[in-house]
Amino acid sequence: MKVERRIISVVVQNEHSVLARITGLFAARGYNIETLTVAPIPDSDMSRLTIETRGNVRVIEQIIKQLHKLIPTFKVIEHEEMIEKEMVMMKFPINESLSNIQALCEAYNGGIANVSSQHIITMVADEPKRVRHFIEAAQRFHPVEIVRGGVVAMERE
């Protein structure tokens, strides 16, 4: 069976150790977590998790059913038609060309987040594939640190 990448969003009740329940489920059953993003949903007692995972059809189906089965799970969204974004921050030495870095960031919907006496920090938020390309392209400015956020996604409609 073909292994595919899937983005799953889970809406859960904010309660003691709910995140542990979810990561524990993935660990116990041998499922993959590539990225995981969590934050409370404003004005509610729920949180939303976005999980990027890999598996064959049967595994993905089980992941979804097992997530549903957790008592605090309110909703599991299997994304088909979605907008996905990922964020990355990168730190460059100050002696690299500020304007070239800025131009590159702008090509990827980003910009300069901070400039100190030692470092330039950039921030880019884009589709995961484009974020990858950005990181590749930015290599020539000798980044000293890269921090990627997980994927977040929203249904198109």
Add this chain to the structure above:
Amino acid sequence: MEMTGAQMVIEAMKLEGVDTVFGYPGGAIMNVYDELYKQSDFRHILTRHEQAAVHAAEGYARATGKVGVAFVTSGPGFTNAVTGLATAYMDSIPLVVISGQVPITLIGTDAFQEIDATGISRSCTKHNYLVRSAKELPRILKEAFYLASSGRPGPVHIDIPKDVTAELAKFDYPTHVDLPTYRPTTKGNVRQIKKAAEAICSAKRPVFYLGGGIIHSGSADLVREFVNATQIPAVETLMARGTLRHDDPMLLGMVGMHGTYQANMAMSEADLMIALGPRFDDRVTGKLSEFAKHAKIIHVDIDPSSIGKLVDVDYPIVGDLKEVLEVMIPKVKEHVDPDRYQPWRDILKRYNEIHPLKYEDSEKVIKPQWVIERVGELLGEDAVISTDVGQHQMWTAQFYPFSFPRQFVTSGGLGTMGFGFPAAMGVKRARPDKVSVNFTGDGSILMNIQELVTAVESRLPVINIILNNHYLGMVRQWQTFFYEKRYAETDLSFQPDFVRLAEACGGVGYRVETKDEFDEALKDAVEKGVVAMIDVIVDRNENVLPMVPSGGTLYNMMLEFKD
């Protein structure tokens, strides 16, 4: 009304109709025990080990379908209880287990007898709670009983810090539970049920694959009606024993690793499998790629994650089995022609004639299978049968004439040695009208032998029948078959004197080496109503057959073993 957390626990037991709590006290749960001391609404049974407390609660739950309850203290009290939780979890048994915890102010400090109990129980419970304040305790207690017994049942664990048991709060016990995140589907999809009914009526070689869900959902009567109306042959899993009467002509016997030849052949050659509440365990299916290769599959289960987990299903139906069957049976009855399956029934009958379930009896040495059949003859429907784990368990499942659901209490999914005796105590407490028999092994019985004291003290007359082969027999059998008889650490020739052991605890012991002695011992134990230990010396080289070797195919059974 205001009360302490400890009082709330006791009050909730009353409101939930709990008549028995099994448990063991300790520092962190003393406030609860102090309140327990002051009441007389329910009985507390002091086991001599927390594992036994949980197994006893399981035995109680398995024999009745009601929620079993156990109390334990923090730290080692809780960790001792974990095997019980895991055993119940694997077999979907409704339990509420309450543990004490160090005070909230000490949590996270590696305090005396502190352990991350909910962290440990998370993977072996349906749900668990760490209670943060007495205020939330009424809701949590109510939810726990509801979660344990609804949907796919299972154990729920509540960890209560000591300061919460002393804290005062308002006690307003909810009358019902409304969890927006938990709404089990109970009604099956009617279109899917209709399609399944059509498939049944047009199949040539259908077979019922009956699983533990039937027992949990209380739908054995409906299943009996279904089988009778269609005259479709049926196999039972270990957990479904007792669904059909042992003498039902449609019953092909148990399926799987130690199932009958006809049951496993029926699964292999069927063109339609009607799976009612089983979970396609590997001990049933054998090698998955060869499992039911020719069959379309109807699978009814209340747990969606159970459907399609291991095999592809053609007619998935999520719902409570009882509600689904109430819709499905009339639809099938309308069109079904039982004669249609006659050629198929004839084939299966032939299979059974060629390779029936059998053993060779002897007059020189007692065969373990004989003991089980004999108890079946002498006690039959008057007994509820528990087992430990090993060869004796499989022989019991094969040879005992089960007549009603919940007559068989065994650890299926986890296969926990030491389960049988405490479970049989729980059974006796729940069904005082029945003789509570525990078929056990010389290995297993020692894993909770201390419960002799509990059983005698609490007047729970369990009859333990040790099928004593002086081996960890099931492991020895695998060593015989697959490890060229290298009997690594399975020889139990060195044994306690089980008769004196029983007597030392106030029970009655019998040592049995002949059939007559066995009859006398059993009759005596039943008549006297004592906690009994019948140590039956059986043929130590007997093997459980037939057998599908692990990972083998159902249609390729080992029928005999020749040295």
